[in-house]
Amino acid sequence: MKRLVLLGAGHAHLLVLRELARSPRSDIELVVITPTVWQYYSGMVPGWVAGLYALDQCRINVAPLVAAAGGRLCLDRSVRLQASDRTVELHSGVVEGYDYLSIDTGSSTRMGTLTAFEGEQVPVKPIEAFCEQWQQVQPRLMSAPGGHIAVVGGGAGGVELAMAIRESLKTTPADGKDFRVSLVAGDKGVLPEFNAGVRRRVRKQLAQAGITRVDARAEVRQGRLVTSAGQTIEADLVLAATGAKAASWLEGSGLALDTEGFVSVTPCHQSLSHPAVFAAGDVCSRQDGRLSRSGVHAVRAGPVLAHNLKAALDQRPLKPFNPRPYALYLLSCGQGSAIGSYGPLAFSGRWVWRLKDWIDRRFVEGFDQPA
Ligand SMILES: Cc1cc2nc3c(=O)[nH]c(=O)nc-3n(C[C@H](O)[C@H](O)[C@H](O)COP(=O)(O)OP(=O)(O)OC[C@H]3O[C@@H](n4cnc5c(N)ncnc54)[C@H](O)[C@@H]3O)c2cc1C
Structure with a gap:
């Protein structure tokens, strides 16, 4: 049995x-780590x-899914991989x-010099570590008189989180609190890979949200946040x-x-060096450069990855994603x-939020009934 x-x-x-x-296989031993x-x-x-969802609405319990797939769930993390021996060593x-x-x-966050920040x-x-930390940070911020939060990074995650934090720290003058939120977006400004209308x-x-935008690169010098334009940003967090x-x-x-340490894969998401290894999502780097790192691509690659894993087990041809x-x-x-x-199109409004909410809830709730 493989x-x-x-x-x-x-x-x-x-x-x-x-x-x-949906189609369990009795001829394989499945282990999920x-x-x-x-x-x-x-x-x-x-x-x-932003306070629009409870945490449980944003996460999926994988245990019933693994059980329905006939697998064994191992709650641990890899600390070493030996591709030549086909072994994974776990933290335990x-x-x-x-x-x-x-x-x-x-993946984790590329911190660069930000690790030297004094605040x-x-x-x-990883997103699970962020959620854990934010659960500690947000109430502490709200119990203090105010402060300055600098979000560094003008990609989709940075933009959305800056707006969400602004919303979650919303106060009135009567609260006696004064939170400032800045977005230090990088030399190319916000969302450089999106179309002009979206930007x-x-x-x-x-x-409109009162977020200060700084179109410059941030780094930390002598413990303080400074920009490539020479500005010091007096941030607390x-x-x-x-x-x-x-x-x-x-x-x-x-x-x-690849040169940044991500797993190099073919368009079939098979390792360039070891045909028994596949990779998808942020951890992989496509040889043809056709994928940016996003949840959308990770999700879309899933069905093709499923096909290719079964095809590899059965010695059938793989297909590209x-x-x-x-x-x-x-x-x-x-x-x-x-x-x-969507490509060259840009649109906004409450209906776009309703669409997003519907798509996202449907995705997460779709895993409630695994089989
Ligand atoms: C705030 C924010 C908002 C975003 N919003 C969007 C969006 O709207 N649309 C979009 O397309 N993208 C979005 N992204 C990007 C998206 O989060 C990532 O590209 C996506 O999560 C990548 O999915 P993944 O499957 O590669 O990894 P992940 O979803 O990060 O899953 C990795 C899994 O591996 C586990 N794991 C980690 N290390 C180990 C180990 N050593 N051993 C075993 N298991 C391990 C983790 O616990 C986790 O279960 C957003 C990112 C952020 C930070």
Whole structure:
């Protein structure tokens, strides 16, 4: 019997598990390794920060899904991988062998010099660690007289979180509190990869929300936040949404990695160096450069990954994951409205929020009945 190990219960693996739950295979031994039963759906996390959702609405319990797929759930995390021996070493010291391995462990935040910041630092990834930290930070902020929160990073995560935080720290003059929120977006400004209409709408929304936008790169010198324009930002808390960093345990695994340490894969999401290893989501780097790191792509890759894992087990041909030319991005503005982007199109309003809310809830609730 062949052993298939799914490492991480990330977005793509949720779809793999659902597929295996719908047509379980008695001829494979399935093992799922992930640190907790909860898989967070990042698209709803800014809504949780803004107070629009409870945390339980934004996360999926993977235990029933793994059970329905006929698998064994191992609540642990990998600390080493030996691709030549086909083994994964876990934090507990247990070593799990595999015939086929699929990796969907996400990424962490590329902090750079921000780690030297003298105040409090909150990295946005891993998302489960962010949610845990924010649960401590938010009530503490609300019990203090005020402060300045600087969100660093002008991508979708940074923009949405800046607006969500502004909403969650909303106070009236009578509260005697004065919170400032800044978004230090980077040299290219907000959302450089989105169309001009979306960027214009986002800039307008930030201004209306009272968020100070700084179109410059941030770094930390002598413990303080400074910008590439030479401005010092007197922040108390830095929330870092500064891009993805690869896991250190991939180094020395023997797997082919890209220059930043992410797993290099073919369009079929198979490792370039080890055909028994597959990877999807933030952890992988497509050789053809056709995928940016986003939850949308991780989810869409899921069904193809499921097909390819089964095909590899059965020695059948693999198929490539061909991302669509455009992906729909819906950015929550924190107070029941959203901004949408689809290729060259831009749109916004309360109806966009209602659409986003419907899509996101449907995704998460779709895992309530795994089989
Ligand atoms: C605030 C925010 C909002 C975002 N909103 C959107 C959005 O609206 N749309 C969009 O497309 N993208 C969005 N993104 C990006 C999106 O979150 C990521 O691209 C997406 O989560 C990647 O999914 P993944 O499957 O690679 O990893 P993840 O969803 O991060 O899942 C990784 C899983 O692996 C587990 N794991 C981690 N390390 C190990 C280990 N060593 N061993 C075993 N298991 C491990 C984790 O516990 C987790 O279960 C957002 C990001 C942020 C920060």
